[in-house]
Amino acid sequence: MTSRLIPVPPFVLTVFGATGDLSRRKLIPALFHRDADGQIPDEALIIGVSRRTMSDEEFRAFAHKALIDHIPAAELKEPEVERFLHRLSYVAADADADPGWAELAARVGAAGDMIPVYYLATAPHLFGPICERLGKYGLSEKGRVVIEKPIGKDLKSALALNEQVGRIFPEDRVYRIDHYLGKETVQNLMALRFANALFEPLWNNAHIDHVQITVAEALGVEERAGYYDTAGAMRDMVQNHILQLVCLVAMEPPSSLGADAVRDEKLKVLRALKPIGENNMAALTVRGQYRAGASAGGAVPGYLDELESGKSQTETFVAVKAEVENWRWAGVPFYLRTGKRLASRVSEIVIGFRPVPHSVFDESAGPVESNRLVIRLQPDEGVKLWLMIKDPGPGGIRLTHVPLDMSFAKAFKVRNPDAYERLILDVVRGNQTLFMRRDEVEAAWKWVDPILEAWRNSKEAPRPYTAGTWGPSSAIALIERDGRTWLEDGA
Numbered sequence: 001m002t003s004r005l006i007p008v009p010p011f012v013l014t015v016f017g018a019t020g021d022l023s024r025r026k027l028i029p030a031l032f033h034r035d036a037d038g039q040i041p042d043e044a045l046i047i048g049v050s051r052r053t054m055s056d057e058e059f060r061a062f063a064h065k066a067l068i069d070h071i072p073a074a075e076l077k078e079p080e081v082e083r084f085l086h087r088l089s090y091v092a093a094d095a096d097a098d099p100g101w102a103e104l105a106a107r108v109g110a111a112g113d114m115i116p117v118y119y120l121a122t123a124p125h126l127f128g129p130i131c132e133r134l135g136k137y138g139l140s141e142k143g144r145v146v147i148e149k150p151i152g153k154d155l156k157s158a159l160a161l162n163e164q165v166g167r168i169f170p171e172d173r174v175y176r177i178d179h180y181l182g183k184e185t186v187q188n189l190m191a192l193r194f195a196n197a198l199f200e201p202l203w204n205n206a207h208i209d210h211v212q213i214t215v216a217e218a219l220g221v222e223e224r225a226g227y228y229d230t231a232g233a234m235r236d237m238v239q240n241h242i243l244q245l246v247c248l249v250a251m252e253p254p255s256s257l258g259a260d261a262v263r264d265e266k267l268k269v270l271r272a273l274k275p276i277g278e279n280n281m282a283a284l285t286v287r288g289q290y291r292a293g294a295s296a297g298g299a300v301p302g303y304l305d306e307l308e309s310g311k312s313q314t315e316t317f318v319a320v321k322a323e324v325e326n327w328r329w330a331g332v333p334f335y336l337r338t339g340k341r342l343a344s345r346v347s348e349i350v351i352g353f354r355p356v357p358h359s360v361f362d363e364s365a366g367p368v369e370s371n372r373l374v375i376r377l378q379p380d381e382g383v384k385l386w387l388m389i390k391d392p393g394p395g396g397i398r399l400t401h402v403p404l405d406m407s408f409a410k411a412f413k414v415r416n417p418d419a420y421e422r423l424i425l426d427v428v429r430g431n432q433t434l435f436m437r438r439d440e441v442e443a444a445w446k447w448v449d450p451i452l453e454a455w456r457n458s459k460e461a462p463r464p465y466t467a468g469t470w471g472p473s474s475a476i477a478l479i480e481r482d483g484r485t486w487l488e489d490g491a
């Protein structure tokens, strides 16, 4: 197969927080994969920055270990590993102090015309100070800055953070990563909707009964308990990843895949979300917290057991019945749920179509079930379209529900690239389509804030659920009250 990879121009990428978890688990392996595929130009450089004192050689050894820990040995070929490690160098610098910054400026300056990218893989409270120093040392002029969630913990703090970054970098050089937007199947959602004429005429409240989005994790919070307890599932997953998925399902067709064309349409969806607050919170939301239970065949502790304090009102599960209030979607519920320590790791979007208006079959044929389109994000990425067909064989018509099943792994037999591989190179290409614009992040907080506030003011604690189940029973009631049911595993 000839390569269809789009080449990128030469760049000098500076990773702040280079010895941290994100860098080790995601960024270094992603850059290696792109390099091994020949997509990174020979001249490109990667500079690691953190407070720790380290030589270039020590940083290369650190990166080498990250590759060994996160990439199967068969994919680590010696000449490619060598070439990749050779691109790396290291500068020790602190966001709040000057030592090291002149050295960094000299190294970036020596890269000449290469595109400067600054990846802030650090805690968010450092975004402002790092941007300020990038400005002070003349590094921001042509540079692009990449920041990660959490972008604030509410609207007020998000505005402040966006303001700090915006003082140094104009919006067209700010790349806010939501790694869900870089996932292969999320991209496929756009292909499915806009490269097929089949779905668009049906993509509205006349034909769609409801939408479900599930992002379920089997893991608990483990060593991230400190951060997680200040966030909870609403801030950690719904405000960003899940709302972005809602946007991609619900947005109007953009006129192109240009960054603003797509982001304008997503913004309209966020602004059209029906407000949820004190008056309807109890009817439309459920929050839960896991108790000890079982996962992958072993006993696992409860959320409170993982916290030093042993006390918390933080939710590890959320279910919401949302609605997009516009002509296309009025009356179509979007059931959203996410949680830690659920029965299995599965993320999928289910588009449930309306039933046939009238059945011509008699009772012996069995029920006529509604069509469903299931877009599976992970694991086993793929798309299933559930249809009714006749059960084979003589003896009258018996109906059965079967999927047209397209598994990407089976259909394409290629490694599924990690979202970061695509996103980092999109920054270098200057393509902001898959990054959140400032107003999107703020609109998402505007919807989330009143829910968080209503929860805070309510006397009720999060509903307990046993680890290894599908969440609290009230989440099941949330959808069953409407005569519908949660669907898992593409069923």
Ligand code: BG6
Binding pocket: 179, 217, 236, 237
């Ligand atoms: C992160 C959240 O943004 O996404 C984590 O902070 C969560 O809590 C993770 O586990 C899920 O990402 P993925 O790609 O594994 O679905």
